[in-house]
Amino acid sequence: MSFHYTSAVDLADGIATGEYSAREVTTAFLDRIAETDGELNAFLLVDTAGALATADAIDAARADGEALGPLAGVPVAVKDVLATRGLTTTCGSRMLEDWVPTYDATVTARLREAGAVIVGKTNMDEFAMGSSTENSAFGPTRNPWDTQRIPGGSSGGSAVAVAARQTPLSLGTDTGGSIRQPAAMCGVVGVKPTYGGVSRYGLVALASSLDQVGPFATTVTDAALLHSVIGGHDPRDSTSIDAAVPPVLRAARHADIRGVRVGVVKQLTGDGFQPAVRGLFQQALDALAAAGAEIVEVDCPHFEYALAAYYLILPSECSSNLAKFDSVRYGLRVGDDGSRSVEQVMSMTREAGFGPEVKRRIMLGTYALSSGYYDAYYGQAQKVRTLIARDFADAFHDADVLATPTAPTTAFPLGEKVDDPLSMYLQDIATIPANLAGVPAMSVPIGQDESGLPVGLQFMAPAMKDERLYNAGAALEALIGWESRP
Amino acid sequence: MGVPAMSYEQAVADFDPVLGLEVHVELNTETKMFCGCPTTFGGQPNSQVCPVCLGMPGSLPVVNAVAVESAIRIGLALNCSIAPWSRFARKNYFYPDMPKNYQISQYDEPICVDGYLDVEVDGQTYRIDIERAHMEEDTGKSLHMGGATGRIHGADYSLVDYNRAGIPLIEIVTKPITDTGAKAPEVARAYVTALRDILRGLNVSDVRMEQGSLRCDANVSLRPDREAPFGTRTETKNVNSLRSVERALRFEIERQAQVLRAGGTIVQETRHWHEDTAKTTAGRTKEEAEDYRYFPEPDLAPVAASEEWVEQLRSSLPEPPAQQRARLQQAWGFTDLEMRDVINADALDLIEQTVALGASSAGAKKWWLGELARRSNDSGVPLAQLGIDPKGVARIESLIAEGALNDKMGRQVIDGVLAGEGSPDEVVAVRGLVLVSDDGALIVAVDAAIAQNSDVADKVRSGKVAAVGALVGAVMKATRGQADAGRVRELLLERLGVQ
Numbered sequence: 001m002s003f004h005y006t007s008a009v010d011l012a013d014g015i016a017t018g019e020y021s022a023r024e025v026t027t028a029f030l031d032r033i034a035e036t037d038g039e040l041n042a043f044l045l046v047d048t049a050g051a052l053a054t055a056d057a058i059d060a061a062r063a064d065g066e067a068l069g070p071l072a073g074v075p076v077a078v079k080d081v082l083a084t085r086g087l088t089t090t091c092g093s094r095m096l097e098d099w100v101p102t103y104d105a106t107v108t109a110r111l112r113e114a115g116a117v118i119v120g121k122t123n124m125d126e127f128a129m130g131s132s133t134e135n136s137a138f139g140p141t142r143n144p145w146d147t148q149r150i151p152g153g154s155s156g157g158s159a160v161a162v163a164a165r166q167t168p169l170s171l172g173t174d175t176g177g178s179i180r181q182p183a184a185m186c187g188v189v190g191v192k193p194t195y196g197g198v199s200r201y202g203l204v205a206l207a208s209s210l211d212q213v214g215p216f217a218t219t220v221t222d223a224a225l226l227h228s229v230i231g232g233h234d235p236r237d238s239t240s241i242d243a244a245v246p247p248v249l250r251a252a253r254h255a256d257i258r259g260v261r262v263g264v265v266k267q268l269t270g271d272g273f274q275p276a277v278r279g280l281f282q283q284a285l286d287a288l289a290a291a292g293a294e295i296v297e298v299d300c301p302h303f304e305y306a307l308a309a310y311y312l313i314l315p316s317e318c319s320s321n322l323a324k325f326d327s328v329r330y331g332l333r334v335g336d337d338g339s340r341s342v343e344q345v346m347s348m349t350r351e352a353g354f355g356p357e358v359k360r361r362i363m364l365g366t367y368a369l370s371s372g373y374y375d376a377y378y379g380q381a382q383k384v385r386t387l388i389a390r391d392f393a394d395a396f397h398d399a400d401v402l403a404t405p406t407a408p409t410t411a412f413p414l415g416e417k418v419d420d421p422l423s424m425y426l427q428d429i430a431t432i433p434a435n436l437a438g439v440p441a442m443s444v445p446i447g448q449d450e451s452g453l454p455v456g457l458q459f460m461a462p463a464m465k466d467e468r469l470y471n472a473g474a475a476l477e478a479l480i481g482w483e484s485r486p
Numbered sequence: 487m488g489v490p491a492m493s494y495e496q497a498v499a500d501f502d503p504v505l506g507l508e509v510h511v512e513l514n515t516e517t518k519m520f521c522g523c524p525t526t527f528g529g530q531p532n533s534q535v536c537p538v539c540l541g542m543p544g545s546l547p548v549v550n551a552v553a554v555e556s557a558i559r560i561g562l563a564l565n566c567s568i569a570p571w572s573r574f575a576r577k578n579y580f581y582p583d584m585p586k587n588y589q590i591s592q593y594d595e596p597i598c599v600d601g602y603l604d605v606e607v608d609g610q611t612y613r614i615d616i617e618r619a620h621m622e623e624d625t626g627k628s629l630h631m632g633g634a635t636g637r638i639h640g641a642d643y644s645l646v647d648y649n650r651a652g653i654p655l656i657e658i659v660t661k662p663i664t665d666t667g668a669k670a671p672e673v674a675r676a677y678v679t680a681l682r683d684i685l686r687g688l689n690v691s692d693v694r695m696e697q698g699s700l701r702c703d704a705n706v707s708l709r710p711d712r713e714a715p716f717g718t719r720t721e722t723k724n725v726n727s728l729r730s731v732e733r734a735l736r737f738e739i740e741r742q743a744q745v746l747r748a749g750g751t752i753v754q755e756t757r758h759w760h761e762d763t764a765k766t767t768a769g770r771t772k773e774e775a776e777d778y779r780y781f782p783e784p785d786l787a788p789v790a791a792s793e794e795w796v797e798q799l800r801s802s803l804p805e806p807p808a809q810q811r812a813r814l815q816q817a818w819g820f821t822d823l824e825m826r827d828v829i830n831a832d833a834l835d836l837i838e839q840t841v842a843l844g845a846s847s848a849g850a851k852k853w854w855l856g857e858l859a860r861r862s863n864d865s866g867v868p869l870a871q872l873g874i875d876p877k878g879v880a881r882i883e884s885l886i887a888e889g890a891l892n893d894k895m896g897r898q899v900i901d902g903v904l905a906g907e908g909s910p911d912e913v914v915a916v917r918g919l920v921l922v923s924d925d926g927a928l929i930v931a932v933d934a935a936i937a938q939n940s941d942v943a944d945k946v947r948s949g950k951v952a953a954v955g956a957l958v959g960a961v962m963k964a965t966r967g968q969a970d971a972g973r974v975r976e977l978l979l980e981r982l983g984v985q
Contacts, residue, residue: 330542
């Protein structure tokens with residue numbers, strides 16, 4: 001039986017009611033991975049045995065009349081930057097090629113508690129640095145809509161796994177757009193929750209003040225289901241917000257756009273966005289307006305400086321976060337032949353273990369934090385961050401949600417921007433502000449360009465008002481009526 | 487160096503020393519600063535570790551609230567202001583015993599600022615200004631194997647023990663300590679001593695310098711006179727006792743004076759104190775200040791200590807040691823010299839408790855500083871761990887005051903208690919220590935003594951009353967010490983018809 005186009009919500013229901021078994025469902029998706037992943041390379045690890053064992057346990061529990069979790073028997077893929085006990089967690093890097101965590105990330109543990117079947121670990125740009133998944137040490141992931149093109153990044157593997165129906169759900173992480181941009185390019189839904197809304201414990205940090213874990217799914221309601229499972233307070237993450245998960249599932253199921261004020265960010269609609277992207281974005285706004293939304297224009301003057309501030313804050317934090325990869329306790333070790341000092345071994349290991357983009361950002365950050373430059377770079381960037389947060393506060397005075405195109409372009413050919421980091425960085429021009437301010441944001445598919453490549457629209461909402469994304473997203477999804485089937 | 491050694495007196499006559507003391511205090515919290523691992527000393531290497539204190543990928547720190555409370559209490563006891571809002575920062579540098587290659591510390595937003603501590607040296611009070619007290623995590627320990635010295639040079643390989651990594655530390659930093667002149671080393675020692683006593687009174691740390699739970703880095707520089715700008719300083723580490731604080735600074739002052747007098751310049755560097763040779767040697771040169779690239783720790787929320795909490799902690803602070811001493815000295819009527827002996831013997835609390843149990847201050851002091859101090863010195867066992875407590879001493883003293891024992895018997899009771907024979911009353915019972923107070927029994931012994939020493943008796947009768955001492959001795963001997971010597975003397979004089 002084929003389950004590939006069945007939603008996660010329906011799969012969970014079907015398994016709970018005994019319409020089909022967790023093993024059947026899991027086997028079907030594992031088969032799909034086996035058929036397609038040779039070309040797509042979305043997975044770095046497929047845990048066939050573990051997935052089937054979990055599925056069998058779910059089926060046994062159901063047979064015994066035990067209560068099942070909300071994701072019981074539903075396959076989920078996990079970005080390889082999230083710790084999974086007993087499964088290698090490489091972060092897309094040679095540095096951690098053989099690293100097997102002894103603990104689960106909080107989100108991984110919550111997946112297991114909810115009965116989810118973890119099918120494997122997905123490919124990504126090394127340590128989540130990139131917008132194309134070409135920076136993976138284990139080869140790029142390919143876009144299922146056109147396998148000569150990139151899937152976006154850094155969570156490209158997780159986006160493709162869902163787009164190609166290798167799994168109904170997956171987890172990604174988003175530091176500056178790493179969930180939303182690949183979601184847009186692969187024609188799926190991707191959400192970056194409010195900063196602090198989902199635990200970061202076990203997420204191998206890129207930039208601690210920006211990173212957030214979030215769901216990929218083919219529908220807004222499926223994304224809400226996964227969001228509600230992974231969200232909520234975690235005492236092991238001091239930046240986690242001590243509050244209930246926003247009512248995202250209810251919002252997705254009872255979407256009503258009437259009277260919702262949708263703010264179009266003046267700074268994120270004009271030049272730099274491909275005409276097809278702008279055209280589809282305008283059509284989506286028209287549809288929302290026709291359905292009763294109020295479209296208003298909002299001014300966020302400091303968004304202009306978001307990219308610059310981001311590329312000071314992120315490298316600064318990342319230069320410190322990645323210092324732990326030194327060969328002493330775990331991971332790669334190079335040059336330890338008894339003749340070299342520990343400093344030499346550290347240096348050789350980091351030289352061999354990190355790719356060029358990682359080294360570039362470590363150097364940028366080390367420089368930005370250095371004595372005499374701190375105020376001009378890191379300090380100034382933090383001020384910009386405050387101003388961007390104020391822009392959001394002002395904008396949410398006039399609008400309930402904000403809307404922008406998610407990415408300036410559709411998926412570009414593999415290799416096109418590899419040697420042009422600045423052009424690559426511009427991919428995140430519309431997604432970075434939400435990370436800097438900690439507000440939640442979602443990308444929803446709104447159609448295809450003239451070449452058939454998907455385009456996404458980004459909604460943003462005030463902190464801890466994630467349900468507004470799901471309300472607007474589900475309404476738009478219904479209005480557009482576009483189904484993602486590459 | 488080819489230059490004749492300069493005497494300390496000459497050094498401080500020619501130069502004015504400026505001190506700066508950085509004291510690291512390991513808190514005695516049950517768990518580490520940012521995780522739930524135990525903090526007990528001496529565990530098997532790497533047995534008290536978890537993903538957080540090992541800096542494993544994805545792990546995150548969570549602040550230990552008890553450590554924050556201890557930090558605030560320390561700040562309050564040192565007369566600091568407690569910041570309503572303080573932050574942790576990352577201090578970035580690579581070192582194998584530092585699991586994350588950054589230390590979570592506090593930088594420009596410490597929890598305690600602007601305090602002071604008054605210390606006394608030879609009757610003069612010196613106010614030591616405290617710049618800050620901040621929280622941080624300790625590092626692991628590197629063990630260098632295969633070499634002769636245990637140092638990294640010449641070692642075949644190194645092992646790292648992370649049990650200590652993440653233990654909460656408070657770093658207390660003074661402002662430059664000036665105008666102490668020749669007394670500088672003594673002032674430094676008095677400061678560290680006073681700090682240790684305060685921390686002990688707060689019960690926030692074991693404060694054992696030899697185990698490293700209290701560590702002092704001693705900075706010193708010399709300048710030609712008190713008006714001149716500060717000279718280049720050195721920082722001396724490995725100062726593991728109060729005595730070493732004084733000695734190491736004395737040595738550094740002599741050494742720097744000698745270098746400067748010979749026309750040399752002082753190199754800004756870390757130096758190591760060697761107890762055995764009583765010298766410091768050069769360590770890491772700090773000519774180029776290391777760039778720690780501090781920035782606010784993004785994994786932790788700021789520490790916001792509410793005014794209510796701070797005031798609650800302030801009201802529950804114990805009496806400061808200096809104040810306690812002044813109060814007790816007055817209550818007990820001890821001279822300064824006597825009080826100093828009490829402090830040096832570490833007997834203040836013991837005497838206070840003994841007095842609280844009913845003993846006179848003089849009686850309590852007599853036992854703790856006399857008989858018991860002697861036994862402590864002979865055995866090397868600290869007074870408090872000798873095996874007799876204030877309750878026991880108070881009981882012995884009360885038996886003597888009641889006339890049931892004399893001093894000599896009191897010492898026998900101590901023998902018994904220390905030998906594990908039980909409480910003072912049990913020892914008295916088992917050993918049959920009864921002061922002979924029955925005149926009938928004593929008169930027999932008195933008469934016998936007079937009969938056996940008729941020449942002495944005659945001398946007394948003829949007016950040489952002082953000679954009675956020999957007869958008292960004879961009676962005491964005959965009663966094996968269990969008689970009240972005063973009563974024996976009275977009876978002798980009575981029987982001899984004197985007075």
